[in-house]
């Protein structure tokens with residue numbers, strides 16, 4: 001080999017190897033292009049290390065980059081779909097931590113009685129519905145308010161009988177704790193003056209004749225429901241699709257179902273198989289008989305085996321421990337202020353409740369307990385504490401739903417025991433119902449501890465927010481405004497109802513995002529906008545961090561993305 005040629009070969013080798021690092025470097029930056037990018041945005045990430053960004057890239061349903069326009073630009077490829085947010089606010093998709101999705105969805109196809117201000121209006125709405133849906137099948141609706149029956153606050157069948165004598169009518173109150181039926185419905189159900197009250201349910205009787213008045217409280221609706229025809233499968237699917245659409249319109253990308261949805265999980269799976277499921281579901285099994293029976297255990301264990309992924313997860317069990325303040329069925333330590341004859345009542349035998357909690361906690365289930373009065377809240381905390389001790393369980397994140405009132409002593413126990421406070425800001429909306437009926441029922445002292453999310457947070461506890469749809473709207477922006485202002489939309493009471501509990505906008509948003517993800521054991525994959533998390537993202541038309549908080553409820557979602565797929569886009573304004 002000639003020296004010159006050898007030098008040439010070495011030179012070539014040096015050239016090749018010398019270049020290598022930069023060649024490799026160039027290859028390492030050639031990253032697979034994003035499927036979707038959002039640019040020109042104000043991204044609120046909820047990542048404490050990087051709370052704000054301008055741009056995001058998404059691939060295979062996951063977030064791959066969040067940062068400045070420049071940082072994210074390199075994810076753009078030929079096939080990348082671009083969303084120009086035009087400077088709008090981008091947030092993680094919202095989780096609604098307390099819904100009754102199936103009844104809510106069904107109600108979208110029924111007459112809505114929420115806005116009726118008197119009985120005549122209810123009857124008018126029903127008449128119109130009946131004219132459009134002739135025949136003799138059941139008329140089912142929800143949403144009536146007690147105040148339309150002042151001063152008794154309870155409905156009577158005669159108003160319905162006058163119009164619907166041969167067609168059964170079943171009308172649920174807005175809070176789902178009372179029901180109004182006509183004589184036809186009562187007779188089909190075989191309910192008369194001799195029918196005994198069912199457990200935790202009350203048939204209201206006329207004091208003179210003893211006849212049922214057509215008003216039913218709490219679980220007495222079951223007497224009627226058992227003779228009501230089950231809706232067709234196709235009707236359920238139509239309703240669920242409407243519910244999914246409504247959720248996405250409101251920026252909801254996951255719900256925690258707090259009862260009544262267990263039976264429709266196979267339908268959710270069907271929608272998922274058809275690529276139509278645009279909301280992720282945690283579903284709780286409801287212990288409707290106030291005991292834990294072998295058949296309950298069988299149902300929940302087999303459901304958990306089947307449904308346990310990021311879309312449909314049956315992982316929780318719901319207890320209803322008391323009723324509501326307005327009807328004096330919420331359980332208190334001391335008597336009601338406006339009726340000293342009662343402290344309300346626990347719907348469960350306390351020992352049975354404790355045993356059921358211990359058994360399910362041992363099996364690793366997450367538990368939801370509906371508890372509104374301070375006695376119910378304490379009973380739930382006691383049972384969770386004792387179960388954790390007995391089972392040596394950690395991080396089960398057992399939950400209490402509602403917590404409308406609480407003893408001061410119990411506030412720090414949420415943080416100490418790791419129990420989640422699952423609360424619904426709109427239930428604290430300080431209108432006449434809350435201030436005149438709710439607050440008067442419990443008196444001024446207890447009312448100082450109304451919906452104390454801020455105190456629970458300050459004492460190291462976790463809170464998560466939801467709606468309780470269909471009892472109130474699914475719209476979370478109204479919830480945020482209420483949590484931040486504790487005032488009505490009209491600005492009353494000035495400064496806020498129990499103003500010490502007002503949250504910042506960021507804290508309220510956290511209740512529907514990262515806090516909600518934590519409540520569902522999903523904070524590693526959901527709840528904030530960070531690489532590696534699911535691409536559940538919303539774009540909204542107002543920067544709620546900058547506007548007057550009294551206008552947050554006007555916020556509209558312009559785009560909802562679930563798993564990297566656009567599932568809702570508003571018409572351009």
Ligand SMILES: [Zn+2]
Pocket residue numbers: 098099100258468
């Ligand atoms: Zn509920």
